[in-house]
Amino acid sequence: xxxxxxxxxxxxxxxxxxxxxxxxxxxxxxxxxxxxxxxxxxxxxxxxxxxxxxxxxxxxxxxxxxxxxxxxxxxxxxxxxxxxxxxxxxxxxxxxxxxxxxxxxxxxxxxxxxxxxxxxxxxxxxxxxxxxxxxxxxxxxxxxxxxxxxxxxxxxxxxxxxxxxxxxxxxxxxxxxxxxxxxxxxxxxxxxxxxxxxxxxxxxxxxxxxxxxxxxxxxxxxxxxxxxxxxxxxxxxxxxxxxxxxxxxxxxxxxxxxxxxxxxxxxxxxxxxxxxx
Numbered sequence: 001x002x003x004x005x006x007x008x009x010x011x012x013x014x015x016x017x018x019x020x021x022x023x024x025x026x027x028x029x030x031x032x033x034x035x036x037x038x039x040x041x042x043x044x045x046x047x048x049x050x051x052x053x054x055x056x057x058x059x060x061x062x063x064x065x066x067x068x069x070x071x072x073x074x075x076x077x078x079x080x081x082x083x084x085x086x087x088x089x090x091x092x093x094x095x096x097x098x099x100x101x102x103x104x105x106x107x108x109x110x111x112x113x114x115x116x117x118x119x120x121x122x123x124x125x126x127x128x129x130x131x132x133x134x135x136x137x138x139x140x141x142x143x144x145x146x147x148x149x150x151x152x153x154x155x156x157x158x159x160x161x162x163x164x165x166x167x168x169x170x171x172x173x174x175x176x177x178x179x180x181x182x183x184x185x186x187x188x189x190x191x192x193x194x195x196x197x198x199x200x201x202x203x204x205x206x207x208x209x210x211x212x213x214x215x216x217x218x219x220x221x222x223x224x225x226x227x228x229x230x231x232x233x234x235x236x237x238x239x240x241x242x243x244x245x246x247x248x249x250x251x252x253x254x255x256x257x258x259x260x261x262x263x264x265x266x267x268x269x270x271x272x273x274x275x276x277x
Contacts, residue, residue, distance in 0.1 A: 036121070038060065043055055043204070052205065055204055060135060061073070064092050070092060097117065098116035134207070140208075151187050151265055152263075165180055180196075185261065185262070193223050195219075197240075209246075211248070
């Protein structure tokens, strides 16, 4: 009986050692390899004429080795026929935590970004059959800008460099949700966490999007000091975009916006479509 119990204990111990070893094995390897397969919007442009061929949705598979700073990307695009290309010589340079700049060692036309924190990806490249592809998710967001706000009265012009812009585009309906974050109205002494406009008209261009509309209703969240322990976040609809115009150039990584926030604040913004590193 003692021998049987001893044998059972030994088998149990061996089983626990094998189990623990299996659980720890990936941690010991520490290779830092991850793969993402996001659904993306592809802008396809004729490289000779510069004309927009069309827009399609496909998945692109990106594998990054964070230890070796290398990556492989399998892209798909559809210009009437399904095509697949593989970039297997990419460098993945970390710019900040889980944010990688991608470049090809053999193809200078390739440019890419992978922001794993936010789930934002963009790949720009030329194909062998003469198509330029801009592949991006539906959100162009956290665009960093320099923003100027001018007022219709004697209120001093406000200049801000931390205003962020997000554009969530639906190419099927040709509309976008536009969100402006961390912007201050000096005349009314209001700080907005965000101002959001729905269904902003969109035109797809050969480099990205142009957004334009008038009298767009918005919902805004204010950051108002409650006391020394926190904030309240009341909602207001009193600041529509009387006019709104923005150009989002994905190929050249540039954004310009000009809009009226309410009746007396005119906003001008310029910056990158990807956050500065």
